[in-house]
Amino acid sequence: MNINDLVKDLKNRKFKPVYLLHGEESYYIDKISDYIEKNVLTDAEKGFNQTVLYGKDTDVMTILNSAKRFPMMSEHQVVLVKEAQELKWGKDGDDDKKAQDPLLAYLENPLQSTILVFCFKYSKFDKRKKTYKAIEKKGQVFESAEIYDNKVSAWIEDFVRDKGYRIHAHASALLGEYLGNNLSKVANELEKLMLNVQVGQEITIDDVQNNIGISKEYNVFELQSAIAKRDVLKANQIINYFGANPKANPMVLVLGTLNTYFTKVLKYHYAKDRSPQGLAKELGVNPYFVKDYELAGRNYDKAKLFNVISYLRDCDLKAKGVDATGNTEDIELMKELLFKIIHQ
Numbered sequence: 001m002n003i004n005d006l007v008k009d010l011k012n013r014k015f016k017p018v019y020l021l022h023g024e025e026s027y028y029i030d031k032i033s034d035y036i037e038k039n040v041l042t043d044a045e046k047g048f049n050q051t052v053l054y055g056k057d058t059d060v061m062t063i064l065n066s067a068k069r070f071p072m073m074s075e076h077q078v079v080l081v082k083e084a085q086e087l088k089w090g091k092d093g094d095d096d097k098k099a100q101d102p103l104l105a106y107l108e109n110p111l112q113s114t115i116l117v118f119c120f121k122y123s124k125f126d127k128r129k130k131t132y133k134a135i136e137k138k139g140q141v142f143e144s145a146e147i148y149d150n151k152v153s154a155w156i157e158d159f160v161r162d163k164g165y166r167i168h169a170h171a172s173a174l175l176g177e178y179l180g181n182n183l184s185k186v187a188n189e190l191e192k193l194m195l196n197v198q199v200g201q202e203i204t205i206d207d208v209q210n211n212i213g214i215s216k217e218y219n220v221f222e223l224q225s226a227i228a229k230r231d232v233l234k235a236n237q238i239i240n241y242f243g244a245n246p247k248a249n250p251m252v253l254v255l256g257t258l259n260t261y262f263t264k265v266l267k268y269h270y271a272k273d274r275s276p277q278g279l280a281k282e283l284g285v286n287p288y289f290v291k292d293y294e295l296a297g298r299n300y301d302k303a304k305l306f307n308v309i310s311y312l313r314d315c316d317l318k319a320k321g322v323d324a325t326g327n328t329e330d331i332e333l334m335k336e337l338l339f340k341i342i343h344q
Contacts, residue, residue, distance in 0.1 A: 001142060003031070003032070006032060010032075010039070015040070016115070016140040017110035017111060017112050017114055017139055018116045018139030018140070019032075019116070019118065020125060020135045020139065021119050021142050022120035022142075023124060023143045023146070024124070024144070024145065025183055026144070026183075027182075027183035028142070028144040029120075029142075029144050030119075036117055037078070041074060041076065041077075041078060048074070048077075049074045049078065050077070051066045051080070053066070053079070053080065054082050054083050056087075060103045063079065063103075064106055068106070069114075070111075070113060076115055077114050078115045078117070079115070079116045080117045080119070081116070081119065082119045083119065084118040085121055087118075089131065104134055108134050110139065118135075149181050149260075152175075152186065154172075155186070156186065157172050159186075165199065165201065165202075167202065168202055168204050168205065169288035171204055171205050171207065172286075173286065174208060174214060174219060175189070175208060177220060178219070192211065193208070193212060196211050214248075220249070220257045222234070223235060223238045223242075223254070227258075227341060230299055230342050239335060240331070242254060242331070243331030243334070246330060251330040251333070251334065254334070259313075262305055262309055264284070265297055265305055266302065266305045266309070268282075268294070268297040269305070276290045279294075307340075307344070315333055315337045
């Protein structure tokens, strides 16, 4: 079940007696548990019928004692176990009923008036365990998978659209690159950004610069563009800006982004479908950026691109102190890298 279907069921008050929310991405786990905590019970019902426990501060028997209670003056009671990855789950259930895990015994026959929610963050729950299989059979399992870096800009576009806004493709790509794939962090920054933009208005690069502090002129995308055009002056200006602002533009981020970029330019040369839509799909980019890859492809042939990727790898090793000789300051390494990419 995906996030939208699960939230729809909750809004329609189609509840399961047990939920396991698990996975590497915490954003959706928090979103679902927050909805349950705030909306399943009325404020009057919460006092007697809502219990919030934390994995590192509780144990299985405390959870079960809460789960086995009947609600008072309410149709349901809610038991939320947050940070459930910290809970001492105990051994998996034994086939011998006398030695059966009490948690497993409950999960195989949960109280229908209780909504028991386990929030298991930052990793996947072991699907081989009988507890997992019992929840899957009697309740609802939701896995919140980590989003790939190249999917973040599309996620940003969907997020702001749901809030009644639009965002320029360049702005969403820039935000995705600099904020990373931690969706909680991305959502928080977007919420702050939207406070300063009118509903229905398109969020632009200027809005990103003014509200989040990412330069619209000196960023890794502008560096890619300058290198693609072989614009030595502009590329050096951006590198110098990065050198003066290392915390905002860490070298490891810049090198990683350039490596991804030139790998996609290399894929451009092998693409069978050269239409804008075909290239966008093949490269995993917004169609808005296809022309940039076409330009880079014309200026860098396959042999040159293999060399460029090798230069990037060598620069990364030198930055980490491997096979480094002479000056290993980030700014000097980046200037040397830039010279090799454009001139050699």
